[in-house]
Amino acid sequence: PDIYLNGQFLRPEEGKISVMDRGFLFGDGVYEVIPCYAGRLFRLEHHLQRLDSSLHAIHMTNPLSTAEWQAILQRLIQQLPGTDQSVYLQITRGSTGKRDHAIPKEIQPTLFAMTQPAIYPDEASLTNGVKAITLQDNRWHRCNIKAITLLANVLLRSEAMDHGASEAILIRDGQAVEGATSNIFIVKKQRIITPPKSEHLLPGITRDLVLELAGQQGMPFEESAISEQALNEADEIWLTSSSKEVMAVVELNGQRVGNGKPGPIYSQIANHYQAYKNLLRKG
Ligand code: PLP
DSSP states (O other), rough: OOOOETEEOOGGGGGOOOTTOOOHHHOOOOEEEEETTTTTEEHHHHHHHHHHHHHHHHHHOOOOOOHHHHHHHHHTTTSTTTOEEEEEEEEEEEOOOSSOOOSSSSSSOOOEEEEEEEEOHHHHHHOOOEEEEEEEEESSSSSOOOOOOOOHHHHHHHHHHTOOOOOEEEEEEEEEEEEEEEEEEEEEEEEEEOOOOOSSSOOHHHHHHHHHHHHHHTOOOEOOEEEEHHHHHSEEEEEEEEETTEEEEEEEEEEEEETTHHHHHHHHHHHHHHHHHHHHHHH
């Protein structure tokens, strides 16, 4: 499918940006990944709101209105009609033609968006759960910004993969904050717990939806810090993200979580999540 770049729809190979783009030189930009089910964008307003707060945090303003983004994204996804897709959009600060860290006053952002067929969590991972390890969080203190600067996350996730795990759960000051590419939840004595939003984690759209669904279903939940010990002693551990959806961790650092199978509260929330998705599919 065609991509969107600075006002134009182009073949991917026709898209050209300057090597002086600050996104390329400094990772000076932000992004969003928006799922699209059966040709419908999932929680678009939430994603665009988070985009605005990421931009605000890096002293940029959204160059386009919600309606303009909507029109661009609709045109992209209509190339794969009625299918499940993953839409990526990125805004970098742009280029002034020279490499200088200081934020220039006069600069035009680089706008990029594309769509790809959805990459799903595989059935086996959803039904059987996945393995995770804990690693020290060595990222910066602005993790609430969805920055394209993802080197720490890349290395952490890669370390998890080297250990045969599919995600790294990150520990900062003795607390489990989130995964390298996902948010975390635990269940203790039937109670769903996820860390409160802070500068140490990305405010996940899936995280918010899971809390919303738990609330609607009258499932007890709280937003509070999760110590490393509480993580180790959890009855259930889940990961959430737009591409993982809700996934159970059944093995942490080689130890079984609960009885080593996705737990009963997981099954409930995963069903509610699928039901919510299916509602959207039917429009
Ligand atoms: N935390 C991190 C570090 C992420 O990279 C992601 C998503 O990729 C998430 C959490 C989950 O966010 P969302 O549910 O909006 O996809």
